[in-house]
Amino acid sequence: MALLVQKFGGTSVRDIGRINAVADRVAASVADGNRVVVVVSAMAGETDRLEGLGFEVAPRPPSREMDVLLSSGEQVSVALVAMALMERGCTARSGLGFQARIRTDGNHMRARIEEIDAERLHADLDSGMTPVIAGFQGINSRGDITTFGRGGSDTTAVAIAAAINADECQIYTDVDGVFTADPRIVEDARRLDVLTFEEMLELASLGAKVLHSRSVEFVGKYGVPLRVLSSFNDGPGTLITTEERSMEQLIVSGLTYQRDEAKLTVLGVPDVPGVASKILGPIGEADIEVDMIVQNTGADGSTDLTFTVRRADYERALEILDGVRGSLGARGVEGDDHIAKVSAVGVGMKSHAGVAKRMFDALARENINIQMISTSEIKISVVVAERYLELAVRAMHDAFELGTDASTEETW
Ligand code: ADP
Numbered sequence: 347m348a349l350l351v352q353k354f355g356g357t358s359v360r361d362i363g364r365i366n367a368v369a370d371r372v373a374a375s376v377a378d379g380n381r382v383v384v385v386v387s388a389m390a391g392e393t394d395r396l397e398g399l400g401f402e403v404a405p406r407p408p409s410r411e412m413d414v415l416l417s418s419g420e421q422v423s424v425a426l427v428a429m430a431l432m433e434r435g436c437t438a439r440s441g442l443g444f445q446a447r448i449r450t451d452g453n454h455m456r457a458r459i460e461e462i463d464a465e466r467l468h469a470d471l472d473s474g475m476t477p478v479i480a481g482f483q484g485i486n487s488r489g490d491i492t493t494f495g496r497g498g499s500d501t502t503a504v505a506i507a508a509a510i511n512a513d514e515c516q517i518y519t520d521v522d523g524v525f526t527a528d529p530r531i532v533e534d535a536r537r538l539d540v541l542t543f544e545e546m547l548e549l550a551s552l553g554a555k556v557l558h559s560r561s562v563e564f565v566g567k568y569g570v571p572l573r574v575l576s577s578f579n580d581g582p583g584t585l586i587t588t589e590e591r592s593m594e595q596l597i598v599s600g601l602t603y604q605r606d607e608a609k610l611t612v613l614g615v616p617d618v619p620g621v622a623s624k625i626l627g628p629i630g631e632a633d634i635e636v637d638m639i640v641q642n643t644g645a646d647g648s649t650d651l652t653f654t655v656r657r658a659d660y661e662r663a664l665e666i667l668d669g670v671r672g673s674l675g676a677r678g679v680e681g682d683d684h685i686a687k688v689s690a691v692g693v694g695m696k697s698h699a700g701v702a703k704r705m706f707d708a709l710a711r712e713n714i715n716i717q718m719i720s721t722s723e724i725k726i727s728v729v730v731a732e733r734y735l736e737l738a739v740r741a742m743h744d745a746f747e748l749g750t751d752a753s754t755e756e757t758w
């Protein structure tokens with residue numbers, strides 16, 4: 347008998363057949379004596395559709411209204427899942443973010459959860475009820491609906507699990523767990539039995555959309571045991587743990603990529619203190635997030651500064667740089683919005699030199715030019731032309747022998 351949170355993503359509730367399958371799974375869990383809080387996403391494609399409608403009406407839609415619009419997808423799926431559970435004899439009730447009292451900050455479309463009313467959930471569970479809670483949405487102090495950013499239902503699930511002190515948070519999705527790389531790109535990607543939360547956090551923040559990165563932050567903060575599994579097949583899935591892994595772990599655990607990136611370069615600025623802040627200050631003020639930054643000083647003493655932003659922010663960033671270029675005395679501004687970032691992640695990297703070399707050799711063998719590099723203790727990221735993205739991921743996957751066919755023994 348356990349206290350569980352079970353979250354079902356868009357493909358897992360994409361039609362009535364799948365909703366019935368979800369209800370069968372939850373009802374079986376309850377029949378086994380478990381107490382379950384269910385969290386669901388909108389039906390597959392629905393949030394994209396709603397987002398498209400918003401952009402059709404307004405090129406820069408107001409984020410408060412977008413939250414009202416986007417959160418409606420989950421309202422449909424919670425009601426359907428609750429009804430399907432009732433058909434199976436379960437006492438179930440749907441709840442939207444405000445009803446579950448999921449309080450957030452005021453940042454529309456990327457709100458952070460501040461508090462969840464655990465008492466109410468406990469009271470419902472104690473009365474034999476199975477709450478079915480809408481993912482991805484909460485309520486701010488003004489009483490307005492907020493959402494957590496795309497993929498945010500995972501965060502609802504883990505935050506609820508932390509609030510009610512659940513034994514496990516189970517994220518049911520359309521793959522069998524977390525793989526060594528996106529199985530849709532790398533055919534022989536292998537499911538991982540276990541990953542540390544640090545590795546999962548890096549993978550998620552560097553683009554692996556199998557988990558929303560904020561959900562993984564909760565694992566680190568509150569120690570919630572988190573498991574990613576398939577709603578289509580039975581299997582153990584992948585456990586995300588805060589425990590240290592044993593020494594036989596792989597040096598690189600997984601690869602990931604981010605496609606929607608762009609880079610900008612300010613060319614030939616005088617190499618004097620304060621230049622970087624003059625360039626990046628106005629970018630930050632425009633609420634544009636900067637990721638990698640590289641600065642090179644040439645023989646003539648002038649500097650080129652290159653940085654990356656999300657592709658959606660590219661045009662705006664370019665306009666800003668064109669505006670400040672004159673006052674900086676820069677020679678020019680260049681940009682490229684067809685780049686992608688590929689990253690290798692693994693706690694084993696900490697103690698192994700040579701990981702970068704192996705990665706760069708693999709890319710060189712495929713004639714893929716590395717445009718930018720950034721590293722941390724447990725990850726290496728490179729920027730490459732977007733058209734080489736898939737090739738780069740596959741080449742690195744082979745080079746690190748991550749596949750099902752490759753030997754997983756350490757050979758170096
Ligand atoms: P859901 O709708 O259930 O939330 P998502 O589409 O958000 O599902 O996430 C699951 C998808 O994540 C998979 O279909 C897969 O293509 C993608 N993915 C990317 N990287 C990985 C990885 N390393 N392991 C597993 N899946 C991954």
Ligand code: ASP
Nearest residue numbers: 387393482496497498499
């Ligand atoms: N429905 C939302 C989205 O598509 C949230 C989620 O699925 O996690 O982004």
Ligand code: MG
Nearest residue numbers: 355497555556
């Ligand atoms: Mg998701």
